[in-house]
Amino acid sequence: MSAARHRGLWTIDDGRLHLAVAPNACRFDAGDAIVHWNTGPVDPHRYELVEPVVDVLAHLADCRPFDHALATWESAVRTGATTLPLLAQMPLRSAAARRVRAACGMLSDSGIESIPVARLARIGIRVRQQVRIDGHHVDGLIGERLVLQIDGYEFHRTAAQRGTDIAHDRRLALLGYTVLRLDYQQVLFGWDEVEAEIRHAMAAGLHLASARIR
Structure with a gap:
């Protein structure tokens, strides 16, 4: 976590200092820091902080x-x-790291898009990412008609961008899609409600093209 933040990677900060220590290092008082006693696949040299x-x-x-x-x-x-x-070439020692590697892709524009896809996959709901509809890519598509749009703060913070997003939602609705737009707070702190809404939408058949034929 500490090194990921230092390198500018997208993280959900746990507010702790993390230290990586060789398994044969002397024990020491780390205070409130979290100590990782294992080693990674690349051996750091003695001058590498x-x-x-x-x-x-x-x-x-x-x-x-x-x-x-x-x-x-x-x-x-x-x-x-x-x-x-x-990453595919790295000899990862832990099952957890191999599992994350197997799921890792390049389609999420931000970390806040990665999380819903992973959480829905866990309960058997597949989200296709970056599907092009009406000349624009949507963040996620469930089935044929249920669109997920996820607003990361860095990409959707201006009034102009917000207006563009809403206009695209209207066009999708006119084309027969149901659009669920989520923001950072809803993904991280209101996920139970979001997941329930998605499951109810699927129960109503809103992800199926046939549901639009009346």
Whole structure:
């Protein structure tokens, strides 16, 4: 977490200092810091203060919830800090890191888009990302007609951008799509309600093209 923040990767801050220590290092009083005694796939040298990115991601997969870890992994790929082919070659020791690697992709524009996709996949709901509809890409599409649009603060903070988003939602509605637009707060702090709404929409058949034929 500490190294991910230092490198500018997308994280959900836990407010703690994380230290990576070799398994054979002497024990010490770390205070409130979280100590990772394992080693990553890349051996850091003795003068290296911040761990290599691949080691950062391996540690983070063991330390954080799956969806949070996935968001940081995809941030690392999106920003060019690492690549999917490079990650595929790494001998990851933990099952948690291998699981995150298997799910990691390049389609999320921000960490706040990675999290809903991971959470819905966990309960068997597949979200297709960056599907092009009406000349624009949508953040997520469930089935054929249920659109998820996810507003990350960095991309949707201006009034002009907000107006563009709403206009696109109207066009999608006229084309027969149901649009559920989520923001940062709803994804991170109101997920139970969001998930219930998505499941109810699917129960009503709003993700099916046939539901639009009356």
